[in-house]
Amino acid sequence: MPELTITTANFESEVLKSDLPVLVDFWATWCGPCKMTEPIVDELTEEQKGKMKVGKLDVDQHPEISQQYNVMSIPTFIVFKGGEPIGSLVGAQPKPEFDKLVQSAL
Amino acid sequence: MADTKKESPNVYDVAVIGAGPAGLSASVYLSRYKLSNLVLGPEYGGYVSTTHLVEDYLGFLTVSGLELADHFTKHAQNYQDAEVVADKVTEMKQNGKLFDLKTWNGKEYQARSVLIATGTVHNKLDVPGEKEFEGHGVSYCVTCDAAFFKNRRVAIVGGGDSGAKGALHLADFASEVYWIHRRDTFRAEPIWVDRVKEKPNVQFVMENTITEIVGKDNKLTGVKLAKPFEGKSNIALDGVFVEIGSHPDKTLPGMVGATTDGDGNLIVNNHQRTSAEFVWGAGDNTTASALFRQISTAVSEGSIAAGDIYEYLNDPRADWHSKGPIVTD
Structure with a gap:
């Protein structure tokens, strides 16, 4: 489980101003496909330690951020680097797709 | 055992x-x-x-x-x-x-x-633009994604129970809902259809189909219809929900x-x-x-x-x- 919980309050400091790239998992408690991708997100959190941060953002709790980045379906994963979104994945995708997304930001 | x-x-x-x-x-x-x-x-x-x-x-x-x-x-x-x-x-x-x-x-x-x-x-609509905008306006799950369309314009396709319940649910979020169905009668339980009819922001687009989903910059902007609806062959939209079985x-x-x-x-x-x-x-x-x-x-x-x-x-x-x-x- 990623230790980082992203909220409207910490989005700027943890994501936009982060020194490391950040993978944000837009999810919700009721979302089945989000649950299915949890093991992958956990694996990435371990693999990318020190190179990339991985955080989860609950779209029900923080709809402003999802709206701002045009999230229209969950799970959506967006990688931010230097304060900008540089790549995304929508829906439950297999691990190699995540690896590609992560590599593009490193 | x-x-x-x-x-x-x-x-x-x-x-x-x-x-x-x-x-x-x-x-x-x-x-x-x-x-x-x-x-x-x-x-x-x-x-x-x-x-x-x-x-x-x-x-x-x-x-x-x-x-x-x-x-x-x-x-x-x-x-x-x-x-x-x-x-x-x-x-x-x-x-x-x-x-x-x-x-x-x-x-x-x-x-x-x-x-x-x-x-x-x-089932998918199998029309141009559907795959391109999946997750960017095209959705197959109303309850999952309806909240992302608050005060936006959406269409829902399909005349069964899922289409009816979807229209009902979407009506609580979206500003305008177009319920598009290829036939002139519904397969959905009449009790659901009656409830949709009570929603003032739902418009019925009957005996019509979507021929293309259009958009730009990864964002859906509307659909083209097989036949004109209220004199127009397209509808400007933010989302399309597909419930066709x-x-x-x-x-x-x-x-x-x-x-x-x-x-x-x-x-x-x-x-x-x-x-x-x-x-x-x-x-x-x-x-x-x-x-x-x-x-x-x-x-x-x-x-x-x-x-x-x-x-x-x-x-x-x-x-x-x-x-x-x-x-x-």
Whole structure:
């Protein structure tokens, strides 16, 4: 489980101003496909330690951020680097797709 | 019977593939029969979890699909012999007396028998732009994505119960809802259609179809119609929800040699047995449910299958075909 919980309050400091790239998992408690991708997100959190941060953002709790980045379906994963979104994945995708997304930001 | 699990933690008496009402109902009975069972499904509760409201399942006057799915899942998880995992079986083959299973998350399991309860997959519109804007305005799940369309304009396609319930749910979020249906009458229960008619922000687009979904910069902006609606051949939109039915996926039955019919439904007999020994089927993906895919029918089939699995695994001399023919043509 990623230790980082992203909220409207910490989005700027943890994501936009982060020194490391950040993978944000837009999810919700009721979302089945989000649950299915949890093991992958956990694996990435371990693999990318020190190179990339991985955080989860609950779209029900923080709809402003999802709206701002045009999230229209969950799970959506967006990688931010230097304060900008540089790549995304929508829906439950297999691990190699995540690896590609992560590599593009490193 | 559950001793196999002790031999190896990843060997189960029964692998239940699918975590919808059929699979979870089967799991409850299997656990009560002390059969170790692993339920593997991408969504706990299956389609039920993404249904807005359920009002035709006995005992619940009205309940959200998510809540009902939660009841189903917790009931199955209540037993030590059951393990419910959010994952999807991608490969399956018979290996001597066991079945080898591989999952989407790279896990491997073995089981003495298999219950295929995978339900169905959504039909697609199959029009230009649909794939391009999937997840960027095109959605196959109203309850999952409706909230992202607050005060926006959306269309929902399909005249069945899912289309009606979807229109009703979307009307609570979107500013305008266009319910597009290719016929002049609805297949949905009239009680749902009446409720949609009461919503002032829903417009009915009858005897019409979408021919293309358009947009730019990864954002959906509208649809083109086969016939003009209110004098225009397109509608400006932010989202399109597709609820035009579903079909079974025959991939898994094919991997273990279980026969399907021309529509992909897994052929089962009255005991939910398939044409392949040690493989049972239950729920929306079977010939038993093909004409009436309901939660109640899925629950029933799952229960019947579990009872028969218990009986068959306990009697090694039993003849697979002793319980009536599995008609394959």
